Amino acid sequence: MSEEAHAFVPGHVTGFFTVDWDDDPTKAGSRGGGLALSDGVRVTVERAEETTIALDGTDIEMDAVDRVLDALRAKARVSAETDLPLGAGFGVSGGMALGTALAANAAFDRGLSYNELVTIAHGAEVQAGTGLGDVVAQARGGIPLRLEPGGPQYNYVDAVPARTRVEYHSLGELSTAEVIDGETEALTAAGERAISQVVREPTLSTFMRASRQFAREADLLTPELTQVIGEVADAGGDPSMAMLGETVFTLGTGLTDAGYDAAVCEVYPPGGTVEDGG
Numbered sequence: 485m486s487e488e489a490h491a492f493v494p495g496h497v498t499g500f501f502t503v504d505w506d507d508d509p510t511k512a513g514s515r516g517g518g519l520a521l522s523d524g525v526r527v528t529v530e531r532a533e534e535t536t537i538a539l540d541g542t543d544i545e546m547d548a549v550d551r552v553l554d555a556l557r558a559k560a561r562v563s564a565e566t567d568l569p570l571g572a573g574f575g576v577s578g579g580m581a582l583g584t585a586l587a588a589n590a591a592f593d594r595g596l597s598y599n600e601l602v603t604i605a606h607g608a609e610v611q612a613g614t615g616l617g618d619v620v621a622q623a624r625g626g627i628p629l630r631l632e633p634g635g636p637q638y639n640y641v642d643a644v645p646a647r648t649r650v651e652y653h654s655l656g657e658l659s660t661a662e663v664i665d666g667e668t669e670a671l672t673a674a675g676e677r678a679i680s681q682v683v684r685e686p687t688l689s690t691f692m693r694a695s696r697q698f699a700r701e702a703d704l705l706t707p708e709l710t711q712v713i714g715e716v717a718d719a720g721g722d723p724s725m726a727m728l729g730e731t732v733f734t735l736g737t738g739l740t741d742a743g744y745d746a747a748v749c750e751v752y753p754p755g756g757t758v759e760d761g762g
Contacts (some may be wrong), residue, residue, distance in 0.1 A: 489590035496575035499695030504633035527583030551608035571657035573729025578618030
């Protein structure tokens with residue numbers, strides 16, 4: 485048993501999704517598609533007398549992390565760092581939940597498998613109301629297509645076989661809980677159409693086209709997002725909206741070409757991992 489352990493989890497931008505509830509949080513979740521990003525969340529778990537959680541040096545409360553530690557029967561100091569915008573559709577809460585599960589398993593020598601840890605983190609985030617599919621996608625890496633809801637024992641994950649530069653520009657936050665707790669029938673129908681479209685033709689261009697169509701059909705676009713997406717498209721880019729955040733992402737240099745000071749990363753093929761011998 486080591487004093488501490490470290491994990492890295494890629495960020496995740498969702499292009500389209502469904503909402504699939506179940507009484508069992510490991511079976512609940514979403515189907516959909518997204519991009520795992522080289523910009524992500526680094527988590528350090530250190531054994532402690534009482535649990536505390538910090539993000540970028542500031543103490544916070546995060547129910548999903550508390551639930552992960554409870555499931556692993558661990559008390560720890562959890563410290564996370566990220567360059568990703570918060571509450572803007574990048575899976576930071578999912579990254580912290582999965583990173584905590586991976587690092588705590590190492591620090592406390594719990595001996596659980598990868599899928600067991602992903603299941604714990606996924607269930608914790610579903611119960612916390614902060615996400616339905618990010619954890620499974622962040623565990624997979626690349627450009628995952630989640631074809632069934634729930635944790636890894638229930639969710640078959642395919643992928644678009646590609647890698648690319650990604651740019652993003654965040655305008656602000658949107659509440660995940662407000663969207664997934666509301667009326668989701670039309671959103672889920674739009675998500676199912678998007679999934680079918682990309683499964684039939686699993687390419688980057690189809691993924692982005694399906695993402696834009698989903699954002700429109702699910703009625704999630706704000707006027708500000710619509711303006712940025714239009715400007716990027718006019719500049720020859722291939723943009724869409726990050727779910728769920730007031731964020732535009734694009735492949736290649738679309739945001740830069742439209743004059744935006746965009747953050748730049750790339751698709752990250754590996755999933756979340758323990759680092760530095762943790």
